[in-house]
Amino acid sequence: MVIKRKKGEVVFDIFNYLFLSLFCASTLYPFIFLLLVSLGVSGMHNSINPFKSINTANLSAYIHVIGNEYIIYGFISTLKRTLIGTPLTLIVSILTAYPLSKRNFPNRGFWTGFMVFTMFFNGGIVPNYLLIRSLGLIDKIWALVLPHLIATFTMIIMRNYFMSLPDSLEEAAKIDGANDFIILFMILVPICAPIIATVTLWTVVYHWNAWFDSMIYITSSKKQVLQVALRRIVLEGMQHTMEFQAEGDSFISPDTIKAAVVMVVSIPIIIAYPFAQKYFVKGIMMGSLKG
Numbered sequence: 001m002v003i004k005r006k007k008g009e010v011v012f013d014i015f016n017y018l019f020l021s022l023f024c025a026s027t028l029y030p031f032i033f034l035l036l037v038s039l040g041v042s043g044m045h046n047s048i049n050p051f052k053s054i055n056t057a058n059l060s061a062y063i064h065v066i067g068n069e070y071i072i073y074g075f076i077s078t079l080k081r082t083l084i085g086t087p088l089t090l091i092v093s094i095l096t097a098y099p100l101s102k103r104n105f106p107n108r109g110f111w112t113g114f115m116v117f118t119m120f121f122n123g124g125i126v127p128n129y130l131l132i133r134s135l136g137l138i139d140k141i142w143a144l145v146l147p148h149l150i151a152t153f154t155m156i157i158m159r160n161y162f163m164s165l166p167d168s169l170e171e172a173a174k175i176d177g178a179n180d181f182i183i184l185f186m187i188l189v190p191i192c193a194p195i196i197a198t199v200t201l202w203t204v205v206y207h208w209n210a211w212f213d214s215m216i217y218i219t220s221s222k223k224q225v226l227q228v229a230l231r232r233i234v235l236e237g238m239q240h241t242m243e244f245q246a247e248g249d250s251f252i253s254p255d256t257i258k259a260a261v262v263m264v265v266s267i268p269i270i271i272a273y274p275f276a277q278k279y280f281v282k283g284i285m286m287g288s289l290k291g
Contacts, residue, residue, distance in 0.1 A: 065257065065260045074230075078226040082207040092149045093154055093199060101162035144218070161192055162192070
């Protein structure tokens with residue numbers, strides 16, 4: 001059976017697809033432009049046509065960027081921070097969200113409100129620095145991980161997701177003799193794959209892109225994260241980080257090097273996102289249903 005559509009619906013769909021296509025093009029164009037600049041396509045800096053002279057593309061900038069010690073050390077530090085910080089954040093968030101999702105938890109409203117309060121007010125940079133220094137964490141990876149073990153917003157989302165699960169699951173498990181830890185990690189956590197994948201993606205992106213705390217707490221240049229190296233190259237233009245050009249490679253411009261560094265930093269997250277994208281919408285929707 002063919003349903004005849006109204007003229008207004010057809011016109012709306014046309015404009016909707018047109019708008020979304022233009023929006024998609026507007027987001028892809030800067031990425032394509034930056035990619036071609038990083039490949040050293042001639043005339044890219046003064047041209048609005050990203051496909052002009054594409055036959056001049058080469059990987060020289062990427063070879064120099066990947067071989068630079070600041071990029072290598074930064075990549076290792078960022079990878080270490082992400083691999084340590086993400087699992088710890090997930091564990092702490094789950095252990096905090098699960099009790100707060102229980103209606104019989106003593107003073108649940110007070111503790112939830114207390115944590116929400118921290119979203120709007122904090123001690124500031126100086127007290128945080130004094131705390132990190134007093135704990136002996138200056139120039140250590142833990143200075144970048146421990147202060148961010150839990151994010152209130154993601155904890156609230158996980159709490160709401162736990163609240164959306166039926167109580168019958170826990171009741172049946174308790175009848176079989178399971179304790180709270182078995183119920184949480186063996187029964188509820190596997191069911192919560194969408195919200196866990198969502199929080200994991202948020203945490204990975206945060207740790208991968210963070211730079212300000214590293215600039216404050218990390219004093220050794222070899223322990224700085226990748227984003228600090230990127231910031232020095234793109235914004236500060238420090239000479240020792242711009243020395244990518246070996247003798248005989250003078251055709252590699254600073255803009256090409258900057259674009260290559262941005263691409264090297266961005267590509268890992270772009271590759272990782274599709275694997276968590278299918279859980280993203282479901283996790284957000286389910287985590288926002290109850291308060």
